[in-house]
Amino acid sequence: MYIPAQLLTYASSLAIDLFRLTLWLALLSGILIPLERIFSLQRQTIFRRQFAVDLGYYFLNGIVPKLLLVFPAALLAWAIRHVMPAAVLSVAGHLPLWARLTAAMFVGEAGYYWGHRWTHEIPFLWRFHRVHHAAEEMDWLVNTHAHPLDIVFSRLCSFVPMFALGLAQPLAGRSLDVVPLLFLLIGTMWGFLVHANLRWRFGWLREILATPEFHHWHHTKDGHHNANYASMLPVMDRIFGSWYLPKEWPTSYGIGEPMNSTLLGQLASPFLPDVPQPVEAPAPVSAD
Numbered sequence: 001m002y003i004p005a006q007l008l009t010y011a012s013s014l015a016i017d018l019f020r021l022t023l024w025l026a027l028l029s030g031i032l033i034p035l036e037r038i039f040s041l042q043r044q045t046i047f048r049r050q051f052a053v054d055l056g057y058y059f060l061n062g063i064v065p066k067l068l069l070v071f072p073a074a075l076l077a078w079a080i081r082h083v084m085p086a087a088v089l090s091v092a093g094h095l096p097l098w099a100r101l102t103a104a105m106f107v108g109e110a111g112y113y114w115g116h117r118w119t120h121e122i123p124f125l126w127r128f129h130r131v132h133h134a135a136e137e138m139d140w141l142v143n144t145h146a147h148p149l150d151i152v153f154s155r156l157c158s159f160v161p162m163f164a165l166g167l168a169q170p171l172a173g174r175s176l177d178v179v180p181l182l183f184l185l186i187g188t189m190w191g192f193l194v195h196a197n198l199r200w201r202f203g204w205l206r207e208i209l210a211t212p213e214f215h216h217w218h219h220t221k222d223g224h225h226n227a228n229y230a231s232m233l234p235v236m237d238r239i240f241g242s243w244y245l246p247k248e249w250p251t252s253y254g255i256g257e258p259m260n261s262t263l264l265g266q267l268a269s270p271f272l273p274d275v276p277q278p279v280e281a282p283a284p285v286s287a288d
């Protein structure tokens with residue numbers, strides 16, 4: 001049977017991605033699961049509710065957002081190269097890698113902060129982002145429990161300032177610009193840590209870097225989930241007035257509204273009408 005060469009290439013690429021993700025899963029599990037057993041914040045089992053769904057999200061979001069980002073990221077880079085002064089792109093492009101990456105981490109975090117905040121403040125974007133917030137038990141695997149389109153949007157928001165300032169130049173002629181790749185790798189690894197079921201506070205470092213304590217308050221079921229939008233640098237929340245970090249830890253997580261329990265149902269939920277919530281009838285008033 002004849003199999004087109006292009007199909008074989010796609011199949012080979014998919015197999016490599018799945019193998020890579022499996023290795024990362026084994027590494028992350030080997031580090032974070034023991035830590036969550038020893039330093040757990042909430043008492044919960046490893047194979048908690050939604051564990052299988054979150055595992056599906058892990059593999060899905062390790063492949064799909066990357067595919068969806070190819071065209072919009074390339075279009076964004078092309079547009080910026082035709083809008084931004086060439087001198088700006090040239091100066092930034094000739095910085096050493098460490099300097100470009102350091103600056104990209106800061107401006108990319110600023111872009112992520114506002115993209116993330118918009119997903120809470122704009123109802124249409126919240127329909128996608130609430131899939132991530134629907135998790136009612138927190139551990140490291142919740143990091144990838146998210147709608148792929150929500151991930152694509154937040155990554156594009158991070159890329160815009162990096163591309164605009166020339167700190168990441170995927171179309172600059174070099175074979176591969178590693179800055180956006182390193183930014184995503186560092187951000188993703190840190191995301192696993194801050195979602196983890198760990199009672200670590202990090203002391204004074206919590207003023208500089210996002211911690212599990214900081215991010216768990218972003219997932220709380222009460223009104224404080226509209227705070228702590230930064231993924232790595234809490235200074236963004238300090239600057240824009242969304243910092244919230246009391247001494248205690250949150251006691252419950254989720255969105256306080258129904259969410260389909262299946263992976264496919266959650267992926268479809270942003271496109272489906274919301275089910276009206278029943279309104280409790282007021283208690284009868286005694287005539288006495």
